[in-house]
Amino acid sequence: MLWLRHGQDRSGAYKWKAINTPRTRVMMREHLCMVCTGPCRRKDGRTWWLFVEDPATTPDGMPITNLPPTCPDCLDEALETCPRLIERARLVTVAGTRPFAVTADLYEPGEGFPAPAVKARHELHIQYGPDTAYWMRFALGKQPWLALEDMRDESVPGRKTARC
Numbered sequence: 001m002l003w004l005r006h007g008q009d010r011s012g013a014y015k016w017k018a019i020n021t022p023r024t025r026v027m028m029r030e031h032l033c034m035v036c037t038g039p040c041r042r043k044d045g046r047t048w049w050l051f052v053e054d055p056a057t058t059p060d061g062m063p064i065t066n067l068p069p070t071c072p073d074c075l076d077e078a079l080e081t082c083p084r085l086i087e088r089a090r091l092v093t094v095a096g097t098r099p100f101a102v103t104a105d106l107y108e109p110g111e112g113f114p115a116p117a118v119k120a121r122h123e124l125h126i127q128y129g130p131d132t133a134y135w136m137r138f139a140l141g142k143q144p145w146l147a148l149e150d151m152r153d154e155s156v157p158g159r160k161t162a163r164c
């Protein structure tokens with residue numbers, strides 16, 4: 001599978017709506033804060049994660065996300081910057097993560113040779129596994145999805161409850 005590129009720019013301020021695929025992949029793989037790029041791991045090894053609402057879940061109830069974590073130092077900034085977070089924020093920690101799926105476009109060879117690849121499917125949600133391994137060779141990855149292990153609700157520091 002190839003991953004979508006966004007030019008050569010891998011820096012800059014986080015934009016809530018805009019997905020920068022290379023930056024997001026690093027943030028999620030290294031558990032770095034989406035606001036400041038600092039580490040989000042606590043001393044006990046658990047990783048902070050902030051959600052606008054409840055994370056999506058797999059059919060068997062495992063929470064999954066396509067968003068990087070947020071560190072404690074940036075909680076206030078995140079809550080102030082994103083209007084949707086103030087309405088319904090959920091702060092959790094997780095024991096670990098593992099790659100779960102990818103949102104990807106699928107391409108197929110164009111007619112003739114040589115010919116550019118042609119997009120055949122737009123933004124499919126493809127779960128990793130033996131059943132989908134074949135299709136990954138045609139995939140252009142746009143958003144990684146992680147499964148979140150042992151997710152626990154946490155209190156926002158300085159606030160009374162995890163839910164604002």
Ligand SMILES: [Zn+2]
Nearest residue numbers: 033036071074
């Ligand atoms: Zn941060």
